[in-house]
Amino acid sequence: MFKKFKRIADNLTALAKYFRIKTELAKQRELYFFFPSWSFGGAERVHVDIMNLFNDPKPLCFITDRSITDGFKKEFQAAADVIELGRWAEKKELKQQLYKMLAASINAQQHAVVSGWCSSFMYDLIPYLAPHVQIIDIMHNFKDDDDQAIERYSLPHVPRINKRIVVGNVLIQQFKDLYSINHIPEQYLERLTVIQNKIPFDGVFPEKNYEDTLQVLFVGRNSEEKRPNVFIRVAEIAHDLNLPIEFKLIGDFSPGDTIVPSNTKIVGPVHDKAILNDHYKDAHLLLLTSRRESWGLVVFEGMNMGVVPISTDVGELSNYISRTKENGIVVDNLHNVEDLALQFIKELEFFISNRAHLKTFSINAFNTVKQLYNNCDFDESYRKILSSRSGKYEKRI
Template identity: 75%
Template sequence: MLKKIKRFAENITALSKYSNIKTQLSKKRNIYFFFPSWSFGGAERVHVDIMNLFNDPKPLCFITDRSITNGFQKEFQAAADVIELGRWAEKKELKQHLFKKLAEAINAQESPVVSGWCSRFMYDLIPLLEPHVQVIDIMHNFTDDDKGIEWYSIPHVPRINKRIVVGKVLIQQFKELYRLNNVPDKYLEKLTVIQNKIAFDDFFPVKDYEGVLQILFVARNSPEKRPNVLIRIAEICHQLNLPIEFKIIGDFKAEETAVPPNSLIIGEVHDKTILNNYYKEGHLLLLTSHRESWGLVVFEGMNMGVVPISTNVGELSNYISTKKENGILVENLDNIEDLAMLFVKELEIFVKNRSLLKSFSNNAFNTIKQLSDECDFDEAYRRELSVVAK
């Protein structure tokens, strides 16, 4: 009964949004974005960076799935006119009606661009778009099985004009995906690499390398990030009495997350100045993810001289390594205990050798300086999306 009441209330809320949806669709625009959420995460931060490149008029952005948190809501709303679809993207009758209205509005534009990431809603809209509409797909990473969004997109590959990926690893994954689904090789030519934007403040903060080491974990509280591995690392470090303090930043609640005495749940941090203060004080950042695309937090930390220790996932091996002395990659093991011990062993090395930590810290900072000099994020997205920029 309660479920029915909730659904009824959501349907009423959806209908109350219809006037605004019609108003937004009536405006002339260059670009329409479709993103699943504005929650806390690296992908969402990248989406804000992309939308901030375009104005006059602002792009129209549809949030097509349920956001776990309101992490980047303000940033999304500042960068674009945003409509959170809710039941309009879920209830069959509402969705089918909206598809028709969206297609009519977009098709009526002179040179429209439809772009998005990880949105089944966007893929379902594609067959209704006329040939002059440019469809530009953004792909940050692959999921773990054949139920992922990359598989869902296969029927639409011929209609997708471009697919933007963050690195060479994804290109190889697409090659294999297309091979498994008998997609002709010619569609690989539509893949283009754009490296994510790297913030470089050209400021190396003063750090105390002799005291208690500050370890950061900045991530969503989701299975692929494996916060349970991080907590196990902290437990082992506490048992070994290592001079280490862990700070956990993300959508974690202190009352729901049991951590050892050497760990502190910070929670969500959306203010960039506050987040940078944690990076300034930090010595090492741990990334325990099972999978990643690019690992944006790694580069955010390195910008402040924070040394990453990460599982070898996504594109990270192209940027950090023991050889470069700017970070550590460990084997991406499935066993929690074994994986935690890999991290602990690396932490013990830096606890014992502070001069090595300082050297890695400087090298991490200099790596970001070089990458920032080489980054063409703004120009590349303006070129690929082919619309008027700020």
């Protein structure tokens, strides 16, 4: 009986969304985004930054998967007209109907642009789109190296994708390797375009006490790829060694589900930028324990507040932070949790014993972000690529 009522409720929800989809598709617009989620994460933050560049009319954004949290829901809804597809992106019969409906509307726009990230739904829509529709793929990072990875799923559509936006040269090399292995002609590498993500910079270096107990942060999702278990293991070892460190776990964690030592505070999710900045202002160090990343936005958010990152060697980060530059530390991206945690402990012990170095690293981290901010062309580059009529869109006030 319960399943029957649930099926009826799902059908009614899908019917209501049909009318919303049809209403939004009837409007004249040129930009259509396809993103899997509006959950808490660096990628979602970037997607908000992108959509905020366009107005009059707003872009139409489709959320194609189930969001784990409502982390950036309000920001998405402020930046675009957003439709969470639900069953329309899940049930085969509904999807086929929706592809045709979307294509009919998008193809009718003279200067239509379709863009998205990590969206198999968008790739499956591509064969329905007319040749004049521009396809702009956004790729933050590669997924796991298996046959189900999204970058592999996209391979049949490479000739139709007009541009692929990536955050740095590491991804360029990964695409070179992927195309070569799969016999994709080299000419399509010319469609890869690097755009550095927008860097937060508040312009004020916060006052910090470098002599007392060190404050160390983890900021990220509670997911396998972010490896919060490594951060917790670091905190456990620090506790056993009686190191003068306090740890904070920021993300979708709850005290009832996450066991941590007494030197660790579970803050939980923080979506308010001002509150998050307060945590950064109080902190000395940030540990990025991820197994993979593209940009590692939280690293730069922290550096903006003088927080020194200690990160696994993932994505593009080694191009920006290093012991040589004295603005952060990159450690080997080991698979073994214990060995990786001990690497982090070694670096924490270095800063405990060298407080003057910690202050130097902190100032240099801040100055690194300042320089990146001054050189960033995020707004201009995305406006140029995502508008088939350059200069049409004005900066949102």
